[in-house]
Amino acid sequence: MAPIKLAIIGAGPSSFYVASRLLASLPPSSPYHSALRIHMYDRLWAPHGLVRYGVAPDHPEVKNCVHKFDAAATDPRLRFFGNVNVVASPPVVPLPQSTELPLSTLFSNYTHLLLSSGCSLPLLHPALPPSDHCVPALSLVHWYTRHPSVAHKPPPPLEKLEHISIIGQGNVSLDVARMLLTPPSTLEKYDIPEPVLDVLRRSAVKHVSIIGRRGPLEAAFTTKELREMMNLEDASMEPIDPSLLVVPEGAKLTRQQSRTMQLLQKGSRNKPGTTPKSWSLDFFRSPTGLAPPNSASSSLTRPYTLSLAHNTLSADKKAIPTGETSTLRTSMVVTSLGHQAEPSIPWYDPDLRHVRTVGGRVVDETGRTVKGVYASGWAAMGARGVLASTMIDAYAVADTILADSFPDQIRRENDALASAAGDGSLGELSEVLANKVDLEGIPEEVNKAMASGDVTDYRDWKMIDEEEIRRGEKLGKERERMDWEEARAFLEHARMS
Amino acid sequence: MLHLKSIQTLPETCRRATTSLSLSHVASRSFSRQTIASTRTHRSLDRCRTEWTRHHTRHNLLTSSLSPLYRQSTCRRSLHSTAAPQHGPITRPAPGTGIKVHFKDSKGNLIKTVEANEGDDILSIAHEYDIDLEGACEGSVACSTCHVIVDPEHYDLLPEPEDDENDMLDMAFGLTDTSRLGCQVKLARGLDGITATLPSATRNMFVDGKKPTHH
Numbered sequence: 100m101a102p103i104k105l106a107i108i109g110a111g112p113s114s115f116y117v118a119s120r121l122l123a124s125l126p127p128s129s130p131y132h133s134a135l136r137i138h139m140y141d142r143l144w145a146p147h148g149l150v151r152y153g154v155a156p157d158h159p160e161v162k163n164c165v166h167k168f169d170a171a172a173t174d175p176r177l178r179f180f181g182n183v184n185v186v187a188s189p190p191v192v193p194l195p196q197s198t199e200l201p202l203s204t205l206f207s208n209y210t211h212l213l214l215s216s217g218c219s220l221p222l223l224h225p226a227l228p229p230s231d232h233c234v235p236a237l238s239l240v241h242w243y244t245r246h247p248s249v250a251h252k253p254p255p256p257l258e259k260l261e262h263i264s265i266i267g268q269g270n271v272s273l274d275v276a277r278m279l280l281t282p283p284s285t286l287e288k289y290d291i292p293e294p295v296l297d298v299l300r301r302s303a304v305k306h307v308s309i310i311g312r313r314g315p316l317e318a319a320f321t322t323k324e325l326r327e328m329m330n331l332e333d334a335s336m337e338p339i340d341p342s343l344l345v346v347p348e349g350a351k352l353t354r355q356q357s358r359t360m361q362l363l364q365k366g367s368r369n370k371p372g373t374t375p376k377s378w379s380l381d382f383f384r385s386p387t388g389l390a391p392p393n394s395a396s397s398s399l400t401r402p403y404t405l406s407l408a409h410n411t412l413s414a415d416k417k418a419i420p421t422g423e424t425s426t427l428r429t430s431m432v433v434t435s436l437g438h439q440a441e442p443s444i445p446w447y448d449p450d451l452r453h454v455r456t457v458g459g460r461v462v463d464e465t466g467r468t469v470k471g472v473y474a475s476g477w478a479a480m481g482a483r484g485v486l487a488s489t490m491i492d493a494y495a496v497a498d499t500i501l502a503d504s505f506p507d508q509i510r511r512e513n514d515a516l517a518s519a520a521g522d523g524s525l526g527e528l529s530e531v532l533a534n535k536v537d538l539e540g541i542p543e544e545v546n547k548a549m550a551s552g553d554v555t556d557y558r559d560w561k562m563i564d565e566e567e568i569r570r571g572e573k574l575g576k577e578r579e580r581m582d583w584e585e586a587r588a589f590l591e592h593a594r595m596s
Numbered sequence: 597m598l599h600l601k602s603i604q605t606l607p608e609t610c611r612r613a614t615t616s617l618s619l620s621h622v623a624s625r626s627f628s629r630q631t632i633a634s635t636r637t638h639r640s641l642d643r644c645r646t647e648w649t650r651h652h653t654r655h656n657l658l659t660s661s662l663s664p665l666y667r668q669s670t671c672r673r674s675l676h677s678t679a680a681p682q683h684g685p686i687t688r689p690a691p692g693t694g695i696k697v698h699f700k701d702s703k704g705n706l707i708k709t710v711e712a713n714e715g716d717d718i719l720s721i722a723h724e725y726d727i728d729l730e731g732a733c734e735g736s737v738a739c740s741t742c743h744v745i746v747d748p749e750h751y752d753l754l755p756e757p758e759d760d761e762n763d764m765l766d767m768a769f770g771l772t773d774t775s776r777l778g779c780q781v782k783l784a785r786g787l788d789g790i791t792a793t794l795p796s797a798t799r800n801m802f803v804d805g806k807k808p809t810h811h
Contacts, residue, residue, distance in 0.1 A: 160738035167732070323763035355766040485767055487741045488734055 100505055102134040104536050106209040108185045108444075109216035110141035110166060111148020112486060113476025116493030117213060117500075118525055119171040124501055136478065136538055138209070139175045142184035142197045143247055144555045144583050145329050145563070148217060152244045154367045155274040156289040159577060164486060173559040180545055181555035182583075187445045194247060196583050200549040202445055209543050211500065214445065214454050214461065214474040218438035218482035224266055226387050227434055232403055233389055233443050236435035243278060245580045247293045247298045254294065257302035260430035261400040267387055267435035268311035270507060275433060276307045280334040280376050290577040303400070308427060312385040312410055312418040314343060315363055316350070322358045323536055328378065329367045336367035337379035351352035383410040384425075389432055401428040438482035446472070459496035460503075463529050470528040552591065559590050686720045689713050695783045699727045702770070702796035714785060718744055718778035720790050729794060735760055735779035740768035741779035747791040754781060770795035
């Protein structure tokens with residue numbers, strides 16, 4: 100087998116699951132053990148992608164997967180380079196602290212490439228352009244996870260907001276709603292930065308409307324998240340029109356749908372009207388516009404008017420307007436409609452809104468498989484699925500990489516590799532990567548940035564991780580996050596002593 | 597056991613917290629096995645909402661290979677409300693004395709038959725015997741990666757899954773009528789001969805290429 104020198108763009112869960120599987124598949128007992136090198140690049144200084152900057156703070160158990168990532172990172176064949184932004188064209192989200200590395204540099208330094216950079220752009224609603232009173236849910240997630248892109252940006256003015264309208268009924272919507280409705284005294288033990296908790300403690304939010312264009316059977320949230328909403332300590336759900344909770348005759352519900360319906364029929368643990376805060380699921384409503392305050396009907400706390408078109412379901416489960424409309428007075432609109440990959444990533448397909456792949460292998464616009472180039476996770480599948488689906492996909496991509504790399508004979512003898520290889524014919528190939536590379540070599544730009552302290556490695560991250568946990572311990576919480584300035588100062592100090 | 601008794605005289609909320617904390621820290625295998633029937637350690641203190649706290653014996657096999665620095669960090673984490681309890685590995689019973697568990701692959705082929713002790717859960721057993729069963733959330737009922745299909749005869753002997761396990765099973769791939777999370781299936785004497793089949797995990801779930809987005 101020719102050596103595999105793999106560059107991975109992105110260091111989120113999908114990236115780590117692929118790396119972990121590759122490393123484990125070539126253990127020290129394998130004759131190919133030393134023929135593998137993995138260099139993982141992330142434009143952020145901290146690894147783990149959405150596990151650090153996406154998982155809701157009150158779901159700490161989900162983050163236990165990092166123990167597996169930590170274990171993979173102890174393998175000397177894997178190296179992590181944080182703060183390195185691999186760019187094919189000028190980046191959409193400029194990150195001043197990260198070093199820009201042209202994609203072409205990876206082509207000449209690696210034999211294999213994995214695109215694992217996820218879906219980092221929020222989908223917007225055509226009727227609701229972003230403004231200071233209409234923000235994507237991702238901005239709030241970035242705020243409460245202290246994502247590097249929000250450094251020095253003002254927090255949401257929750258002390259002035261009484262009513263929040265969330266557009267979209269997925270789990271991100273419920274995560275945001277839960278953060279806004281859970282007492283800060285309950286949240287403070289979690290991994291939530293102190294400045295975020297301060298804002299939450301001053302919050303004036305009384306009601307969160309969670310608006311979806313279709314009905315309860317089409318909602319994207321899952322039962323765990325819905326149950327958590329139902330069990331909120333000092334919030335209750337506004338009653339849902341019972342006619343919406345009648346299962347249509349002849350409808351065959353999935354297990355999840357029937358359990359969702361049961362939860363909705365039962366309602367929240369706290370009865371409506373008995374709590375200081377409330378929330379509602381507003382089904383069959385599509386926003387058509389957000390009007391600014393007008394002097395005649397101006398309300399200080401709910402100055403904006405959200406127009407909603409009422410919908411019904413077509414036979415093929417699409418939302419179709421009934422012609423009826425209504426309005427909702429609100430203080431801020433949060434759009435939570437899913438995510439897409441950045442159009443600047445290589446082999447991006449504008450129709451799919453992510454990388455074009457077949458069975459994990461990247462395909463160019465003419466349909467040719469690009470030799471040695473793969474994609475995994477949301478960059479390859481689009482933004483859907485939970486950690487388990489990302490893991491299954493990542494393992495399959497790792498098997499495909501190995502199947503493509505191993506000689507035929509070995510491939511045939513191993514079930515997993517044989518099925519990953521498919522029929523073995525990839526058709527015409529497009530080639531962009533080097534055939535011969537220095538296995539230990541690091542691109543010159545990266546070497547230079549490392550010398551000036553701009554790049555983090557996994558050891559740096561573990562030191563920061565330890566320190567964040569130590570700082571959290573002092574405050575009686577899971578961790579207290581650092582931003583890059585603090586982390587950099589801490590690392591400089593640690594390296595000197 | 598004395599330790600447990602003293603805990604039981606504490607007020608309810610306090611006892612839950614203490615039980616869970618003490619299990620996270622001092623649980624030795626013998627202690628935990630004796631108390632397993634009455635103790636189910638849950639993932640975080642505030643979620644210990646029943647008097648039975650759930651006890652996950654999931655040993656993080658990975659941490660044993662980590663540097664002391666890493667291990668320290670995971671131990672520290674378990675001091676707080678966050679991580680699943682980190683316990684030692686399960687102990688294998690003397691051959692011929694344990695409860696037999698058959699692991700099968702998704703095609704129904706036997707992977708291996710192993711023996712384990714009362715109270716051990718399927719996920720921990722799989723890890724002890726190098727069966728390829730993931731446990732991404734380490735037994736804290738926050739993912740569905742340890743999904744197994746239990747043979748119907750033994751499935752009927754198991755206590756009903758709780759809401760949180762059902763919520764995760766909703767999202768499991770290849771769900772069947774006898775699906776469970778491996779971390780929640782605890783061995784009892786009556787379960788001798790139980791079969792745990794790993795579900796098929798293929799990327800066929802994801803249709804490559806065109807798939808309309810909903811937005």
